[in-house]
Amino acid sequence: MWPGGLWYPSVVGDASSTNAVSIKLPVDGYVNVARLVTAGFGSQLEFGFEAIDDLQLAIELALRSVPVHDGHATVSLASDPEGLTVTVSGSEGKPIDPRFPDGGEGLDLLSCLGRLVDSVDVVAGAAPAVVLRKNRSTAEVVPGV
Numbered sequence: 001m002w003p004g005g006l007w008y009p010s011v012v013g014d015a016s017s018t019n020a021v022s023i024k025l026p027v028d029g030y031v032n033v034a035r036l037v038t039a040g041f042g043s044q045l046e047f048g049f050e051a052i053d054d055l056q057l058a059i060e061l062a063l064r065s066v067p068v069h070d071g072h073a074t075v076s077l078a079s080d081p082e083g084l085t086v087t088v089s090g091s092e093g094k095p096i097d098p099r100f101p102d103g104g105e106g107l108d109l110l111s112c113l114g115r116l117v118d119s120v121d122v123v124a125g126a127a128p129a130v131v132l133r134k135n136r137s138t139a140e141v142v143p144g145v
Contacts, residue, residue: 019044020078027063027073034059034075041077041084048140055134058116059086062130065109066090083118083136089129096128 019041025033035056042052059075066073067090076087090096096109113120113130118138121131 020076022074022076024072024074026071027068028071031060031063034063037075037077038086041079042134045079045084045136045139046141046143047084047134047136048142051134051139051141054116055084055086055132058113058132059088061109061113061116062086062088062132065096066128066130067096081136083139084134086132086134087123087129088132089123089127091127096122096124096130 021037023033023037038056038059039052042055047055063073063075066088070091072091074087074089076089078085110120110122113132117132118135119131119133123129123131
């Protein structure tokens with residue numbers, strides 16, 4: 001356990017990924033840590049500013065949407081030559097609410113996320129998760145970033 005409650009577990013065990021990390025963090029006050037890590041991965045993939053910004057916003061929305069009984073969520077990022085996969089999972093408990101986390105404006109979480117990334121999957125189960133994918137082929141790529 002690092003100061004401030006940030007936990008740094010072992011690397012994600014996906015043999016096909018070239019770079020992977022998983023962090024468990026308190027949702028309140030630590031969303032910027034997830035944004036920073038995402039920017040680092042996006043930079044390695046030479047994503048442009050807008051692609052990185054879209055990923056960061058998608059992760060922030062996912063963090064607000066997963067159920068967090070203990071106040072913590074896990075963000076796992078795995079990059080490969082084609083792009084980046086991000087899994088945001090909460091604690092055991094309630095299923096993910098597909099409504100937009102900020103109220104009843106009639107916005108759908110999956111529609112919002114789908115505008116920011118290439119694919120969105122919701123994984124039901126003991127610890128519900130949102131899986132996001134951003135591909136290099138559809139992102140603005142800036143060589144030499």
